[in-house]
Amino acid sequence: MSAYQLAKDKQIFIFELDDVLFPAKDYLLQVYYLFSQFIEYSEQKNAQSILDFMRLEYGNTGTDALFQKTAKKFELKESYQYNFDLLHQNARLPLKLLLYKNMLDFLQELVMERKKIFIVTAGNPEQQLNKIKQTEWNGLEKYLTVFFTDELKQPKSEIFQNILNHNNLSAEDALVFGANKFDEQQSKLINLTYIVSLETYKKYD
Known part of the structure; x- marks a missing residue:
């Protein structure tokens, strides 16, 4: 099943940054x-x-x-x-960070369908924020809600659950895009559908 098919019945989409939205x-x-x-x-x-x-x-x-x-x-x-x-x-980068083309198309599709987009990112919060500020979002930035796990001092699974609770939604309403086994484990702790491979969304290439 493609990411697009999985996305049809979802209301919330949660992404890591590095090697998910752009190459680290x-x-x-x-x-x-x-x-x-x-x-x-x-x-x-x-x-x-x-x-x-x-x-x-x-x-x-x-x-x-x-x-x-x-x-x-x-x-x-x-x-x-x-x-x-x-x-x-x-660092003030010489060049802006560019989203993977398939992810840019996917995010734009989500915005068109009025889906909610969250970034839940691990690592040094100042560094991760610096990346976000220097990414070419093509106007998508105003549709993003960002959580820094190291700043909140909470596991991702807890942040995921808080997002669901705040939006009065359940696990079947969300889709997580992560970068590693840890992200996958955190998603599965609360029964969230998880995608890791870029090959999954070749529809957007």
């Missing part, structure tokens, strides 16, 4: 670009070499200890960890 790497790679530029200015080290290294490491092993690996490779002071972390929270 689109934000991170721009942060790494800005960090490499900062190091070039501060230490006169080649920004392109630093960026190429960070891209390769991220592609191979993800974000794990990326600053430490970069610092060791280019002999950077540990104090630059602060700048690295700060950029993740408040």
